Amino acid sequence: MLLSGIMDLESAISWYEGNRFNAADMQRATGLSERSQRELLKLGILQAVPQPRTATRLFDARMLKRASLVCPIHEHGGFSLLVSGKLIYADAILESLLFDVIDPWQAHQQMLAKAPNAEKEWRWFTSGENPAKELGDYYVALINRHYVASGQADSLRVYGHLTEDRSDIIVYRGAVFDELIKPSNKAPDSSHNEFHPRSALTGKSRIFRFKIASKSEQDAAKRALENPISKFSVNASLTLRMAMRRLLKIDGGQS
DSSP, rough: OOSSSHHHHHHHHHHHTTTOBHHHHHHHHHOHHHHHHHHHHHHHHOOOOOOOTTTTOOHHHHHHHHHHHHHHHHHHHHHOOHHHHHHHOOOIIIIIIIIIHHHHHHHHHHTTTTTTHHHHHHHHHHOOOOOOOOOTTTTEETTTTTTTEEEETTOOOEEEEETTTSOEEEEBBBBBBBBHHSSOOTTSSSSSSOOTTTTOOOGGGGEEEEOOOOHHHHHHHHHHHOOOOEEEEHHHHHHHHHHHHHHTTTTOOOO
């Protein structure tokens, strides 16, 4: 059912505020099959909302947004689900900022408060037109099948590289949050952020190999960014906008 009126939209926003989405909701929004969802749970990339064993498996919005970016990296970039999840989690901006900015409930609250940019963000979820890329969109990219980079289209920065067998990522100290490399084991009631225990990766997925890039390695990465032989990129901002629209069944939120 497509949302055709403001009452329908507000009902959808209220439903979204409940922050509980089942496997079908996840697949509709992200494109990830239930099989892939189960695999990501086993790997520790996704976490289900704690419930009795017999209850239906549910996810919160943070997991849904993470999955929405894992899907194109996995399916179009040829990365494993494990590497796809770690690439997203390692980035310093995605889960600490972008997930909060591209959010229908947040946009609704901003409109009520008449905050700056509120109308632009609200249009992401109310416009009848298909979402399109915008100036300032945030990307995740693989350069020369080796370097992992992120940022705006004209200002990507490298934050790690793949191992030779492409089975893992090695992050660069100084290009990622220090806590990614050495978790501080924050208490469950600490302020919500990307390393909050309830949204952190678990098991071996949470272990990140790292290195301090030498001057020559930094120069090589810079040359690769400036003159790439190959480049695969995902517009993370657009992907999230589309995922949220598909989740809420908003007209124009199809592929």
